[in-house]
Amino acid sequence: MSATPTVAVFRPDDDRLERAQELLSELGAEPVPDPMLSVEATDATPRTDADYVVFTSKTGAELVSNAGWEPSGETVCAIGPATADALRAEGYTVDLVPEEFTSSGLVAALKSRVDGARVEVARSDHGSPVLLEGLEDAGAYVHETILYRLVRPDGSGESAVLAAEGGLDAACFTSSLTVEHFLEAATEGGIREDALEGLADAVVGVIGEPTAETAASLGIDVDVVPDEATFDALARETMAATAAREP
Template identity: 75%
Template sequence: MAEPTVAVFRPDDERIDEAVDLLDSLGATPVPDPMLAVEPTGAVPRTDADRVVLTSKTGAELVGDAGWDPGEAAVCAIGPATADALREAGYEVDLVPAEYTSAGLVDALADDGADGARVEVARSDHGSEVLLDGLDVAGAYSHETVLYRLVRPAGSGESAELAADGDLDAACFTSSLTVEHFLGAADARGVREEAIAGLDEAVVGVIGEPTRETAADHGIDVDVVASEATFEALARETVAATRRE
């Protein structure tokens, strides 16, 4: 069987390189097509919170570069990649949820006594409302600081053209925004409908339920929802699904 051609949309840094290496190791032909570029805002988390939540590796790196001091606040990470980045930046991580999602983080914070606590959420401008809404329900006093904006890089969209031509076997979407930016790139190249049709013939993998919902809202059928919200799980399960087709 020929190696499946798999599009990956990680940011254009070491994450896209690691994704390409992983797909290579799985016997796939990677199509790296970064759909996210980071524009830092220069903001840092507030210093008067009881708990500070970081939801991405990018956010962890930005607060580290800024020399942010959490003081007495407990530092919480949405998952292991964010936690590793925080530790590499010199921070102690006090909480990582068992489920690496916004809902999982809300549950972990609620179990940890979020009721009445001041919770600072530091993340991108496209963070899920699930986290803030869930913290409100849990009785926390939440505040959001936007550390960076996520934009679509100029020149993205090779994968959309491949999908439109029927030359893409699979795609790994790691967030709702990667779905939206993929479609934006397809629009810019005049192949939106053809690209969606091409994805219908391919294996579409997503990192979690919110991303699946976004894809479905845009008419994209999802074949794989990763069993764990990590790129490794998403890539392995998506590539495996191409071999069952």
């Protein structure tokens, strides 16, 4: 491992990527920014007849504001503090944030409340089925509105090349889709197996068990899954694991 570890980060190319790079630099890393997600808005808004409206991302909060959504008495739920802060920044009141910032955490927070209720889930086209199935099992009438589609940006894959060359010390995957898009980029470049070997020698950190399961199913060993589903926790714990490795 080099004195300054190289750490791949796959956040969308906006302020999230900028903040992620700043944090990794503060923690002593050389960030390798390689956005694996690009947002295509649908301009949809949540249905107006719901008792609960659930948001699962900062992006969704901003897009419903841009599309002119106005709540009318619904209980507004955010999957975590970043989503809640984004909703508040757009002028919305947030009524519920679960203790665990995941789909299963949202289900746990809502299951005793939603029997017979109408629940609107407003999110991307790649949302986890855990949320919909869990709410339905709790007796809710669930409807999903797709606010945006997540696609792989043109030109992505620098981190896959670096991994294939043995030059990547760590990687911070923030969703199953970032894992899938990383390997898509590697496959298109004809370096999938080499990139997987490079990741095997690196510290791989992921947010959430679903992302860990996706990585494992695709042949990637996961070293770090922070208890708190935030990029801050992911970056800090991945860097700690990287520093703990033998030089």
